Amino acid sequence: MPKLYDNHGRLINYVRLAVTDRCNLRCFYCMPEEGIKYVARDALLSYEEMLRLMQLLAGMGIEKVRITGGEPFVRRDMIHFLRDLCATEGIKKVNITTNGTLTEALVPELKAMGINSINLSLDALDRDRFLAITRRDAYDKVMQTYEALLDHGIPTKINAVVMDGKNTQDIIPMAMLTKNDPVSVRFIEEMPFNGEGAHYEKLAWNHRAILNHLRAHFPDIEKVPDPPHSTSYNYRIPGHKGTVGIIAAYSRTFCGTCNRIRITPKGMLKTCLYDDGVFNIRDIMREGASDAQLRDTFLNALGNRAKDGWEAEQNRTFGLPVQESMSTIGG
DSSP, rough: OOOOTTTSSSSEEEEEEEOOOOOOOTTTTTSSSTTTOOOOOOSSOHHHHHHHHHHHTTTTOOOOEEESSGGGGGSTTTTHHHHHHTTTTTEEEEEEEEOOOTGGGGGGHHHHTOOOOOEEEOOSSHHHHHHHSSSSSOOOHHHHHHHHHHTTTEEEEEEEEEETTTTGHHHHHHHHHHHHOOOOEEEEEEEEEETTOOOOSSSSSOOHHHHHHHHHHHHHOOOOOTTTTTTEEEEOOOOSSSSEEOTTTTTTTTTTGEEEEEEOOEEEESTTTSSSEEEEHHHHHTEEEEEEEHHHHHHHHHHHSSSHHHHHHHTGGGGGGHHHHHHHOOO
């Protein structure tokens, strides 16, 4: 069975699968306050289509799947799909990114089915700032999920998007979570995927500024080895149980080792976060494509992949700038 390599010699073994564009929050960095126009339900990939796709990709070397949205758990019967996905031959790791508002009661079952890790979106530890960023009063629910994940021993990463004038006061308190809890707190550069375009002319809080801010408060912070294909630069504060990471999501310094592709809720393949889609898998599947035809289509798409996020953005149709909501892409 042919493995998935791109035209730059990079092995692709990781897919981020967005199961819905719907979300019960309205985060500043993800979508406008009034929300977005959601995809009709019959336009979404069905669970059967997604399982077929994951089985096919597992046969081509995909070993890791991250389930994203929108918020995955707003989609009905998600837990049944996850159970089937975890049982798919060849898939070694199933991870989930969630905002935590609907997750607490599901944690025991997620642990039992073998979910590898959870990324919990949490951009502030201050209730008022959390409300201002998410535009919803759900802080307690998210923190209850956080505690449940720790109690059940599910490896947990906290994703915090750093926004100028919104939550920079939370950087140090967030880093302090790692003192007593074995979590990874990752600070992410803000990207223009909010349904409106970039909020700032210049990104003040890039990965260097975030690290300098951490060093000012934790002068002994030390670099630790980054796992293969890591999107984060990882650090440890002496005496802390957890780690701190910084993701240069806008600066795109990690593209050279990228091993992932994305599939949007409508079935659009994205070989880079910053491209505007390569082909629609859903349409090809619904037109009756065989597994062999689907495999050839993936191989052809990866054979013309942009070398990095800057080239992918430059190649967008008609040169249009990024305007999508992250919710429509898969966070």
